[in-house]
Each structure stands twice: as structure tokens, then as C-alpha cells.
Amino acid sequence: MRDLLAITVITLASGVIGTGLGGIIGSFFKNSSNRIICLLLNFASGIMISIVCFDMLQHSIYPLPNHQVNIFFVIISLFLGFFVVYLLDYLFHQKIIPSYSSNSLIISGIILICAIALHNLPEGMSIGSLAKTDVNPLNENMLRMVFLIGLHNIPEGLAISVPLISGKMPKAKAIGICFLAGLPTVLGALIGYFIGDIGPSGLSFSLSFAGGAMLCVTFLDVIPNAFNLEKTRYAALALIIGMTIGLLIIYL
Secondary structure, three states: HHHHHHHHHHHHHHHHHHHHHHHHHHOOOOOOHHHHHHHHHHHHHHHHHHHHHHHHHHHOOOOEEOOOHHHHHHHHHHHHHHHHHHHHHHHHHHHHHHOOOOHHHHHHHHHHHHHHHHHHHHHHHHHHHHHHHOOOOOOOOHHHHHHHHHHHHHHHHHHHHHHHHHHOOHHHHHHHHHHHHOOOHHHHHHHHHHOOOOOHHHHHHHHHHHHHHHHHHHHHHHHHHHHOOOOOOOOHHHHHHHHHHHHHHOOO
């Protein structure tokens, strides 16, 4: 029971507080100019692309030490995640929330919430299953992994809050949604603790699928919306800086 409580606390810190902090940071730019919002969206997009391409997909191919998953399985899972979110994007625009049909920034934020929440679930499962098999779940390696997960959840929260707040959603509501987006980390940790790992294929599929979903919303919604706000050459620089920061977060 003590280990379970510790796992819940550390996943709350890494998942919920991590994305929540990103949401709070994004709220500071509520009244910023279109150019600043454009640069922030591209910066957050660069971090998303970096996390997917250099972290999630790498772990999809090698989900466990000395275990490689078939590359075509990873590609199919990636495209499946992409097309599911593509369909979800269409439904949000046309069917589900017609009151927001003219506000593509709100829709971008909502779909990104779904993609990031999906991404947080296997992260939590990896924490829970690792803790279950370790005599001391709060060892140095575990705490380091939790810290890094929390660190890269901060820009994810930023990526959620900036389009939501820029789309005129109340700041407190947007921040609250960012905190909620981290809850699947806790749920995943509890699942991983009680049932163990989902196996290399299951972990590979979940990471690839979530990666495809995040790439879809990034390229389909976030970057085009940033371009529509302000057509500036600095947007490409912000995107590259975001990718660089993402790399630093991954390989610290």
C-alpha cells in the first residue's frame, strides 16, 4: 500500500503537475500579439515533433531492452493513430462542437488534449510496472525517469493552453484542462502496477498510435493555425528551436 501511494504521488507530480505547469506558463501569453502566439505555437509544435520522432518512435521500435518490434508494425500503428485523429478532427469541425466550428484554435487544443492524454497512459504504465518489479520503487533511476517525464510534460501543457487561450477560452478553464490531461499518467501507473507490463507489442502500438495522433494534430491544426495568425519567417526558427529544446529534454 505504501508503494502504491508513492507511485500515485510521483505520477501526479510528473503527469498532472507537469502538464498543469505548462498550462500556467501558456496563460501568461493571453493578451500577446498574433506574432508572439504564432511563434509560441511553432515552438510548441517543434517540441511535439521532437518528442514523437526522437523519443516515442524510438521506444516504439525498441520498447524493451534487447527487443525490437517489426518496423512495419510501428509504421502501421503510426498511420492508424494519424487517421483516427484526422477523422476526429473532421467530426469536431462538422458534428460535435458546431459552436466552435469557426474557432480552429479551440479545436486544435481539444484534439491535442486527446492525443497527449493517450500518450500519457503508456508512460504511466511503464512507471507502474517498473515499480511493481523493483524492491525499492523510489530508487534513483525511477525518480530520474519521473522527473524527465514531468519535464517534457511541461511543453505539452504549453502546447494545449496556448491555442485554447488564444481561441478565447477562459484562462482558468484552459489551465484546469491542462491539469486533467495529465491524469492518464496516474491511471496508467495504477494499471501497470496491478496487471504488469502490456508487453512489447502492446507498448509499441500505444506509443506509435499516440505518436501518429500527435503528429496529425500538430501538422493538421497547430502549425496551419500559427501560420494563419502571422506569416513570419521567424516561425521556422521557432519550430527548429522547439525541436532543439525537445532533444535536450529527451537526452538530458
